[in-house]
Structures are given as structure tokens and as C-alpha cells.
Amino acid sequence: MKVMLSIAGSDSSGGAGIQADIKTAEAFGVFCATALTVLTAQNTTGVRSIMPVPPQFLDEQLAMVMEDLPVKAVKIGMLYSTELIRVVERFVKTLSIPVVLDPVFLSKAGSPLLQPEAVEAMRALFPYATVLTPNQHEAKALFGEPYHVKAPCPVIVKHFTTEKESHDTLFYPNGTKRTFASPKLETKNLHGSGCSFSSAIAANLALGKPLEEAIMRSKAFIYHAIFHAPALGHGPGPLGHKQGGLHVR
Template sequence: MKVILSIAGSDSSGGAGIQADIKTAEAFGVFSATAITVLTAQNTTGVRSIEPVSVKFLHDQIDMIFEDLPIHAIKIGMLFSEEIIDSLKPFLVKTKIPVVLDPVFLSKAGASLLKDGAIKAMKELFPYVALLTPNQHEAKALFGDPLNVKTPCPVLVKHFTTEIESHDTLFYPDGKTRTFVTPKLETKNLHGSGCSFSTAIAANLALGNSLEKSIGKAKAFIYQAIYHAPNLGHGPGPLGHKSGGLHAR
């Protein structure tokens, strides 16, 4: 069985973060180990409080996982602070495992999930990842122009939309691009969609699929998971991971 490691935050409402990552990996028949970066008290309407773990505890988790489990891909989500980000750089420099980095800045309810000053530190990780998955607002904060992305790693900019379609554009370091298209869904139920998408890509990389095939399968999964969302909560609700999984493999 293939195994991924999710290095991310915990969502008390169960819709995003490591909770979404575990459900997404299982949809593809992949096991997910986790290393928690922060604990969040949140629901679909907002985030009340954030408690980061110590750097030592984070790396104790990572070390224990690698001592026991065969890791085939890594997904990195919410990192929150410059201290946590800086601590991961030596690990990423050494690893030969494909890493998908989802630069989480804001929750779907609009709460800030990254401390001031941490963006510069995050950019130091880019040379060591297989894929970066910002949405267009995160891409603008990182690169200035989400339509003109230049980095040492491939970047998938999510959520360019027309009246009828949703476009995600993959930018390669050599300037080549590819766009992935699905029908646009009119819904508020997008809580955890970014987490789930990046994890779906990591799961497919763990299964041995190419980067573009992994993105395509992940996008098809997310479309179905959003379409079958259970409509829970008073804000942006969680996805229907189980229903999305019926179309995942």
C-alpha cells in the first residue's frame, strides 16, 4: 500500500487540514500519516483560535513516521509561522520524495492562517518541491501576477473561472503551461477544497502517476466531492469525500 505524509494543521470541524487529507488519501486507496503543525478551533463560519505546536514536537512526529512507514509522497499544508517554515527547509533539502506544497494563507471563511513575514520564508522552500498549488489570490501575494508565474518549481494556480468553467493553470519553470478545465459549480461548499486537491495530487504521485495525470485525476475528484457536498454548517461547508472517491480511481 502506498503511503503519504501530510504535514498540516488540524481543523476541529473536520472539513479541512489533516482531516480532509486523510479522507482524500483514502479515496484513492492511499494511507495517510500526519504531522500536525497547528491546532485550530474553527468551524465553517470562521477560526476562533490557532495553537502552533513546537518545532521539536513537529519534527518528533516526522521522525517517528519515517522510522516506521514507507513514505511515497509528502503534502505540506498550513505552516502558519516563519519558525515552522524555516525548520522544514533542511528536511526538504535532503528528501528525494515528491513534495506538494499548498501555501495556505486564508481559510474559506476569510481567517488569516499565515503570520506576517512568513511569505518570504515560504519562498525559500520552492526549489525543493515537486509542485506548488496556490489559488489565484495566494499566487498574487507570492508572485505579483498570477498569470505570469516564474519559480524554480512547477506551479498550479487554481480557480480562474468563466461563467461556465473552472480553470487551473500549470506553469512550468521553462515557461510552458497547461490548463485543466472542469464545469463551474455554483456552491458555497468549498471548505477544505484546496487541502483536498493538493492531497489528491500527492496521493496520485505516490501511486506513480505523472504530474499532469495526477492533477487531472485530482481535479476530477474535487469536482465530484464538491458536487456531492453534504451541505453542512452555516458557512462554506465541507466536501463529500466519499462520493468524490467513487470517481477517484
């Protein structure tokens, strides 16, 4: 069994963060180890409070996982603070495996998930990423314009939509790009879709898939996971990860 590592926060409602990453990896038949960055008190309507782990404890989690498990890919999600970003920066410098970096700024309910001063610190991770996965709002914050991305690594900007389709556009450092499309679903059940898309890419990279194939398989998974969402909660509901996985295995 292939192994991936998710470095991210915990979602107490189970729809996003580490919990979504584990469910997504399992949907592709990949084992998911974890290193927690923050605990959150949240549900589908928003985040009430955030408690970061001590940086040294994050470092110890990373060391213990890598000492014991044959990790084939890493997904990085919510990092929250400059101190935690610095720990992850030291870690990724040691890696020779794919790294998927999801620059998490906001929850689907609009709650901030990254301290403002940490945005610039996170840029230090870009050269070590196999792919960066911002949504269009995060891309605008990072690059000034989500349609004119410039980065030292490939960047796939999520959630462009037309009347009938959902588009994710992959920008390469050399200026070329490719768009991946799927039918647009009219639904509020999108909680954790960004986390799940990024972790799906990481799972497929762990399986040895090339980047563009990993993205195509991940986009198909997300479409079916949203389509089969269980409609839980009073806000944007979580996805149907298990049902999504049945369409891509």
C-alpha cells in the same frame, strides 16, 4: 498500500487541513500519515484561534513517521510561522520523493492562516517542491500577478473561473503552461477544497502517476466531491470526499 505524509494543521470542523488530507488520501486508496503543525478552533464560518505546536515536536513527528513508514509523497499545508517553516525546510532537503506544497494564506472564510513575516520564509521551500498549489489570491501575493508565475518548480494556480468552467493552470519554470478545466458548480460548499486538491495530487504522485495525470485525476475528484457535498454548517460547507473517491478509483 502506498503511503503519503501530510504536514499541515488540524481543522476542528473536519473539512480542511489534516482531516481533509486523510479523507482525500483514503479516497484514492492511499494511507496518510500526519505531522501536525497547528491546532485550530474553527468551523465553516471561520477560525477563532490557532495554537502552533512547538517546532521540536514537529521535528519529532517527522522523524518518527519517516523512521517507520515507506512514505512515497509528502503534502505540505498550513505552516503558520517562520519557526515551523524552518523545521520543514530542513526536512524537505533530505527527501528524494515528490513534495506538494500548498502555500496556505487564508481560509475560505477569510481567516489568515500564515503569519505575515512567514511568507518570505516559505519561499525557501520552493526549490524542493515537485509542484506548488496556490489559489489565485495566494499566487498574487507570492508572484505579484497570478497569470505571470515565475518559480523554480511547477506551479498550478487554482480557482480561475469563467461563466461555465473552473480552470486550474499549471505553469512550468520554462514558461510553458497547461490549463485543466471542469464544469463550474454554483455552490458555497468549498471548505477544504484547496487542501483536498493538493492532497489528491500528493496521493496520486504516491501512486506513481506523472504530475499532469495526477492533476487531472485530482481535478475530477474535487469536482465530484463538491458535487456531492453534504451541505453541513452555516458557512462554506465541507466536501463529500467519499463520494468523490467513488468516481476516481
